[in-house]
Amino acid sequence: MRRRDNPYSRFVAWAKIVLPLAALALLSTVFLLARNIDPTQAIPFAEIDVEELAREQRISAPNYAGVTEDGAAISVTASTARPDPDSPERVDATDLEAELITATGARYQLSSQRGEIDSGADMAYLQGGVVVTTSSGYRITSDAMSTSLSRTLLESEGPVQADGPAGRLDAGSMSLAPLPDAEGDDSANHLLVFNKGVKLVYTPSD
Template sequence: MHYDNRHSMLVAWAKVALPLSALALLSVLFLFSGKADPEMAQLYAKVDVAELAREQRMTAPEYSGMTEDGAALTVTAAAARPDTDGAGASAADLKAKLETPGGFTADLAAKAGRIDPGSGAIVLSDQVTVQTSSGYRLATTKLEVATDRTALTAPEPVRAEGPFGTITADQMRLGTSESGAQDLVFNGHVRLLYQPQE
């Protein structure tokens, strides 16, 4: 019985002493902690803190939608900055995928671009590449991707590596034909370097 009283007393003192000790430790931490130095924080930060504070930016934005003809369009970017008029956003390191109900796919990539679904188009620029499931790999400086239908348009010179050779042209358009298949049409000064498969 004597042991129970001593144990109860010890528990009662611990209930008071331990929280008070914790409170004292926290007080000491706050008293002796210095102010955060923004200059030192920038040395260890992996991002430019001053730039983030100056301008609005979205990190890793993603756009997904369905066109009127049933194709799925997904666009991702490393970062995007909203336009001042709020109509769209400028983006960096874009990747996009277009998938039609018939199984055709196109994987797109670009160093820069502009996302504006309200205007019905996403514009890719700077080292644009397109890889299609039909075996074409295209490179151009600008590519317009429609968000309301299956359509890719390159208004500037394009180079394509295909199953039968290399094509260069002033313009290119990929769209859906009346039969539902995807047509790849080259316009302007079109040049084909035929390379027969062995």
């Protein structure tokens, strides 16, 4: 006597055929939709130019401090400094701050938007809104100034304006250096000189 097939048996028989076929179809779809990989295409972080990074190397918050030949203490700081790729002795800096304290106690504080420090020439060049304040009460401004790192010397080859106890002063240039007859004397006084068309508007004290 033939055994009658029930619905469950028929379902199991069809499932043995349909399910493997469905799995094969899904697997084929994965390969069809997968994106082709181009081995020549660089990954994003591989596009970094190593030579450019070397050229753009910078130092944050650098500082220099020393004592000049005539006994003055000098310090120079900046927000950032970047070595010159063509001359390792030169460094381009931003937001320069410098302080010069002579052996006699006179203090000169300098600031500028940018500048250059040349260790080979023992000079620092300040540019862009240079401001000098002195312990004697003067505030001097100029577009550019230079200061020596090995001796007390502060110069401006261009026009300067100074406001102080005597009033307002305009001049074509300025220099600060030891007195000519006292060079080499660690306790020597220093002379602040304005020249080239000096104009003084005197303001008498009350």
